[in-house]
Amino acid sequence: MVMNLGWPAKASEEPLLQKPLYQANVHIDPVKKEVSGSIAIIFWPKDPKHAYLHLYPDVFTKRQDGMLWEELLGKEPGLGTYDSNKLTVDGKAVAGKKTGHILEIPLAAEGEPISETGPHKIELDFAMKLPHNDGRMSYDEHAIWLGNWLPILAVYDQGGWRLDAYEPVGDPFYSEVADYEVNVTFPAGYQWASTAPDKAAEVTAPSKGEKTARLRVKDVRDFALVVMDASYQSTESKAGDTVVRTWWRQGDDVQQAKQNHQAAVSSLAYFHQNLGAYPYTEYDVIRTGGAINGMEYPALVFLDGRHFLANAEYAIDTVVHETAHQWFYGLVGNDQLREAWLDEGFTEYATISFLTEQYPLHGAERVRRRLANGTFVPLYVKEHQRPWQALTEFPANQYYSDLVYSRTTSMLWLLRGAWGEERLYDVLRQYVATYRYQLVSGEQWKAFLTKAAGEDASAFLDYWMNLDMSQQEQAAAWLERQREKQQK
Known part of the structure; x- marks a missing residue:
């Protein structure tokens, strides 16, 4: 016997009010392994005096010691660089204060009255040279994978501001749903996959040898991106109304790649049926380098190259697990630092x-x-x-x-x-x-x-x-x- 619980199935399908909007313009040089750009964040403050941003790439500009960091980053990680500047709030320059990877931002210039309603608009320029490690944001000779790379608002909950350090165990992230508008410029010979519906992206050629993709997505907890060279290919199928793509490289085992793809398609359909409708029109499973195993982001997951070797027994398990994360973490969020x-x-x-x-x-x-x-x-x-x-x-x-x-x-x-x-x-x-x-x-x-x-x-x-x-x-x-x- 199955009980009818009588709860409203559509209780949370009403439009989300006062979501943050992230608007970024980014330039990527996959040869030099450099990423630069600017971001504007429009948001309604919960604290009238301050906002805080996580600048996660800054964590990898310094040496991190200990066994747990070695397990995450590898034995000989290469450091990156990160610089943020030209900080403004509502068009006026303000002085931020950085502690670790956290940037504290006053919501008005010194001596100015602080609006307690909003919205406010934070603007920030940034530039980084990517670190080289086994983790979520790195590169190899064929791709750049960018997880937890854009500045993102810290959460303010019942306990106040959540300004946790980046931990080497688990997934040290806690984020609210937002909308993203990201314009990405990179060399014309490269491909990309992102959290956004990439097939719907408008692509232009602003200069010789480059292209810009205008990426737009609503109601996601983060925005991940992979830029790939021509060695990558993809297999594409549909699970309901969602296009599922699995990306792999020349030299990977084709049969294993197809098995991974089938697991992604069938599990997405299974979870859609059993856990509730999947809202995004695309879902990408992407082969990266490093040794992160699997890592989930909205509408996109990373799998390291070991999952594309012949007879990789654990590959299907990882694909299915990361796909299920689209519901638990993606649609239903939680404090991954305290209640993983x-x-x-x-x-x-x-x-x-x-x-x-x-x-x-x-x-x-x-x-x-x-x-x-x-x-x-x-x-x-x-x-x-x-x-x-x-x-x-x-x-x-x-x-x-x-x-x-x-x-x-x-x-x-x-x-x-x-x-x-x-x-x-x-x-x-x-x-x-x-x-x-x-x-x-x-x-x-x-x-x-x-x-x-x-x-x-x-x-x-x-x-x-x-x-x-x-x-x-x-x-x-x-x-x-x-x-x-x-x-x-």
Whole structure:
């Protein structure tokens, strides 16, 4: 029996009000590995005195030491450069204050009255030479991949300004939905793929040997871009109304590239059906260099080159996982620095759900490993580790994987056992519909789960997400009551 929860399926489909608008003009030199340009950000302030920008590329202008940084960037990363200047607010020059990669911006010049309504317009010029590393923003001889590269507004939430440092564990990002208008100029012999619907882009030739693509997209949490040389080719198919493209290079295994593409197409269609409508007209899966494994951005994901080798067994898993992120992180946002389980755990549950249906033997093995790693936790209890903690508290990537991915997935998999796959997806669809394009917290998920279950879910979540072993029996009893109610 599947309960009709009675929540409004279209509750969050109303137009978003007062979204930021990012307008950028960018020039890219893929030979010199240089990116320069300007950005205007039109936004409605939540703090009448200040705004803050994340300048993530600045992190990679300095040496980062330690095992975790080495795992992220590689053993011998090359530093980049980054410069930002000509800062104005509403057309008037202001003096910003940079601390780490955070730029603090007064919303009026000194001595000027501060408007408490808005909107305001921040304008900033920037220039960078790209770092060379294994991470999200780098290059090799065939491509430049730009993740988390444009200046982006920091989030102001119930706890105030969120000005966290860039962490080497997990995805240290927290961003609100916005609209982007990005004009990108680069050499005519290169191709590109971006968060925007690239097929709809207007392309002009402003000077000999160059072209400019006018890229426009609404309701996205970030804007990623890859510029590729002629060694790249793509396969294209449709999943519903969305064009799916998979990009790979000469020398990659063609059969593996096609398998990756098919996994992207079929999983996007599966999640569209089970988690709610995918709103973007294009979705790109792009082979990069480095060793980032997979990295999600709205309407675009990166896969490092290992996924395009012959018989890359884990490639399909990564494709499906990054595709599921289009819903958990992309459509439903969260604080990835303090509550990473809300996107990674839900994404991994969706991943194994798809794999068990489409690739049964492979999916069953992934389920087995997630349950083994997510339920046997005495070490983590002893060391006071838990899924629901900040990235700064994870001492190693294995801790992060077992707790954030496996522990959360195990919780949802057992809930599926009690409710059945259909009902759990019904609840998740309503969850996505309710918080579509918004930011959600763990407490909001607790309240949502409580309403769906018809009884307080606190003990269940405290046991699974906080590793409160005193709640183990109560959590098991809660789950058994859910099973009994479902069978009636």
